[in-house]
């Protein structure tokens with residue numbers, strides 16, 4: 001085994017990716033499989049998760065699809081049972097399920113007073129509770145095997161609030177806080193075999209934000225232009241550009257790293273605009 005394989009390889013590791021059928025999640029699943037991990041693609045639609053699993057297996061990797069809603073304890077417990085039956089353990093959890101809702105966004109023609117409380121709560125619940133609950137349920141398996149590695153997905157809006165996305169921003173800021181909190185909690189209660197970190201992606205064109213950032217003809221919206229202007233690299237990120245950071249955080253290469261949130265953002269978060 002080469003030094004790099006020893007440091008970054010994930011052979012014999014089992015990695016669960018929630019939101020594994022999403023744009024960023026599916027690239028993460030493929031990268032984890034290429035690094036040698038057995039990958040569990042967790043999504044709400046089993047057939048979509050199975051299709052990606054099949055693709056990974058055909059490319060020589062190990063994978064399975066599992067269906068569960070990240071807000072449903074019963075479904076997550078059932079998913080855990082199936083994962084243990086197939087792969088025996090859970091070493092890595094990537095909490096990539098997340099999203100936003102129009103009612104939790106304050107558009108320029110509206111004000112904060114129009115914000116729909118129900119949608120705000122749903123967005124906070126999906127992103128925050130949808131990270132906490134899988135961490136708890138899959139974390140139970142990690143605690144029994146005395147080691148575990150959790151990677152959460154935060155956002156630029158956790159560092160400095162972006163306009164409009166008040167619910168999503170609150171939830172992602174809470175995810176960064178939860179990442180630090182859980183890193184300390186797990187290390188103190190269960191030892192150094194437990195690590196919790198997060199990635200804060202910059203802007204990647206996905207189904208979640210496409211209509212916010214691009215017009216139907218593919219040109220940038222005003223907001224899209226502002227984002228590109230605020231990104232010193234002058235472009236959106238490509239999903240596979242998150243994977244190096246993910247593999248670093250999942251592997252022994254980052255053995256002494258816990259409780260950090262890594263921006264992968266073409267220098268967006270470093271830029272003051274002047």
Ligand SMILES: NC(=O)c1ccc[n+]([C@@H]2O[C@H](COP(=O)([O-])OP(=O)(O)OC[C@H]3O[C@@H](n4cnc5c(N)ncnc54)[C@H](O)[C@@H]3O)[C@@H](O)[C@H]2O)c1
Pocket residue numbers: 018019020021022023024025042043044068069070071095096097098099126130153154155156200201202203204205206207208209
């Ligand atoms: N695209 C970006 O620029 C960007 C930037 C920062 C953070 N993120 C975050 O990255 C993660 C992945 O987002 P993406 O851009 O790939 O979007 P995406 O919509 O393609 O992926 C999100 C996935 O989460 C799944 N999901 C939603 N609700 C769920 C639930 N209740 N239970 C289980 N799965 C559920 C969706 O089905 C989808 O597969 C999200 O947490 C998102 O907030 C994205």
